[in-house]
Amino acid sequence: MEKRKFGLAMSLILASGTLLAACGGGDDKGTGTDNGKDAVKIGMVTDAGTIDDKSFNQNTWEGIKKAEEELGIQSKYLKPAGTTEAEYLKEMGNLYDAGYKFIVTPGFKFETAVFHAQDKYKDAKFVILDGNPHSGDFKPVVKDNTVAVFFAEHESGFLAGVAAALELKEGEAGFIGGMEIPAVQKFNWGFQQGVKYANENLGTSLTLKAENVVYQGSFDNVAAGGQIAAQMYDRGVDVIFTAAGGVGVGAINEAKTRGKAGEKVWIVGVDSDQYEDGKYDGDKSIILTSAMKKLDNVTLDIIQRELDGDFPGGETLVFDAKNDGIGLPAENPNLSDDTTTKVKEVFEKVKSGEIKVASEQGSLFK
Amino acid sequence: MRNTIVSLISIILGLIAGGLLMLFIGASPIEGYTYLFQGALKNISRIGDTLATATPLVFTGLAVAFAFRTGLFNIGAAGQMLIGGLCATAVALTFDLSRPILILVMILAGIVGGGLWAFIPGYFKARFNVHEVVSTIMMNWIAYWTVYYVVPGYFKGEFLETESRKLAEESTLRTPWLTEMFQGSYINLGLFFAVIAVIIIAFIINKTTLGFELKAVGFNRHAAEYAGMKVNRNIILSMLISGALAGLGGVALYTGNASSMQIGILPSQGYDGIAVALLGANSPIGVFFAALLFGILYSGTGFMNAMIEIPPELANTIIAIIIYFAATSVMIHRLLNKFRKTRSNANDVNGPVGKKGEA
Secondary structure, three states: OHHHHHHHHHHHHHHHHHHHHHHHHOOOOOOOOOOOOOOOEEEEEOOOOOOOOOOHHHHHHHHHHHHHHHHOOEEEEEOOOOOOHHHHHHHHHHHHHOOOOEEEEEOHHHHHHHHHHHHHOOOOEEEEEOOOOOOOOOOOOOOOOEEEEEEOHHHHHHHHHHHHHHHHOEEEEEEEEOOOOHHHHHHHHHHHHHHHHHHHHOOOEEEEEEEEEEEOOOOOOHHHHHHHHHHHHHOOOOEEEEEOOHHHHHHHHHHHHHHHOOOOOEEEEEEOOOHHHHEEOOOEEOEEEEEEEOHHHHHHHHHHHHHOOOOOOOOEEEEOOOOOOEEOOOOOOOOOHHHHHHHHHHHHHHHHOOOOOOOOOOOOOO | OHHHHHHHHHHHHHHHHHHHHHHHOOOOHHHHHHHHHHHHHOOHHHHHHHHHHHHHHHHHHHHHHHHHHOOOOOOOHHHHHHHHHHHHHHHHHHOOOOHHHHHHHHHHHHHHHHHHHHHHHHHHHHHHOOOHHHHHHHHHHHHHHHHHHHHHHHOEOOOOOOEEOOOOHHHOOOOHHHHHHOOOOOOOOHHHHHHHHHHHHHHHHHHOHHHHHHHHHHHOHHHHHHOOOOHHHHHHHHHHHHHHHHHHHHHHHHHHHOOOOEOOOOOOHHHHHHHHHHHOOOOHHHHHHHHHHHHHHHHHHHHHHHHOOOOHHHHHHHHHHHHHHHOOHHHHHHHHHHHHOOOOOOOOOOOOOOOOOOO
């Protein structure tokens, strides 16, 4: 009996061996898939969330894709198994070993991983968006093969605040933030200054109360976002600026529900043009406008500079109104022409430095 | 012998299935597998990463296998890992002890945390006959939300609400000489603890009265009771040890491979432990090698993904399929049993695994 069993096992192994061999035979020709052998290889490691997260990952990836179309680079993104430093470093190592020696990392969560990677892979180049490499002590160390990119979120928030005030003329505004981190706080402070500026100089009266400035504490709690938005709308808020990733999605959903029921409520989107995300009842959208950070343009721009042999290694770049790194969408179907023109004027003033938007809290709420 | 063959067949089946999927999406399986193994084993630092990836799986595999031997399904390894890791992290962030003592206390905290988390379902099973599958899964979610509350509440990171403070380098399981030896890999002391755990558990199962009693309860609870063994005590004890092992896995994961705890994540290693135990035929040595294989698969995915033209989501699917088939060893066991037992009408051995007593 023992023998028969063994024989069966052996035959199974043999059979599977043949199958495996058969698999191998047919596909030796399928190797020449990569287009252009000499193309520069640009890699990206995704942050928490998927590549289609309508936020950091997606916007950055779109920039790389644009570079692929316009500049003929070769691109690849890897999705780490988790969001620890070790897992980020592992995927960076994988990209490096596969010849992707220009690696883009979206988000401040990569700070410590890039800090180690810039030393470990000296002949590779790193771009970190919204963060500074550091060893865990928050003292930035940007080596010659790394460029750190920041955005002037406060200017973007300022423009959104001005636009919201101009469009609504009067009413109440609110703010929902994700985590209380600098990028989100700057959006908030800028927005408050924008509303204030419009009230003082452009004859609007949009109010913003302290109780309507809330940080939820995460970027992924969709349900909580909906609840906070509902409470604000019930308190009489007309427009909410969300800088909160998935939490903002919850707020948008809540606003859409109210919009369908005929209530007049608005959301100001963040990071990318969220107009499409706010659509309901066919072609109406709950998104008044969006305070954008042009991650895609900036990514494309840095890749272009790398190809030109002009990689800004060791630098910490700030993208603001001056270099068009931030702004409102080109098309804002929910803003009147009058608002659009006036916001454009304000944008020019910010650009020229006539209006200074503070990136500090000062006397503002939270 | 038989177990080894069955496991090998399952692995080959898994590789074939994964290869078929690669063919289906237009990639070459030979190339894919070459890169997969290169990614895991190409250089010394990658080997270190692979071993580190396998370490928590050794613990959870052992945890599940140990409970299996007593006829218990411990599905709660994930939750026990979380609590074990949380206790160890709390110790490391709270007490300022010298390194050897601190690590010893962290390990003890992990054992106590994980053990407690499995003791509760074990007690309910023994006392009220509540099925342990249900109660351990429930305990997973209690652990998940406990971490969700405790980490931001007491060990909040500087900016991040979703992560605990980072452990200082000297209060993690990483040691400079290992990191240097493996050229910057994140391999850590956890691996040694895993090897020690394998030896101890093998000893308990095969050489002690306790092990004999536990296996007896697994074979036939009523016969064991009739023979005068304290069945209820053995059930609780088995769960306790199983949970302690999973807790240690948490220590290895959160204070070795990582250096902080993140909220809102149930570690996948908990459920993978079931597959590891099945593939390892519930023997400690088998579990060790099965965990190594899983380590290779998980560790090599990224490189395979970077080298061949497939999206990351599909790369993960390929690995999942290999694992799925690798865990079909039970089916193959049954199949072989059927061939063998066509003449006798004896009932198949009940329980999740063909022959529980066999090592």
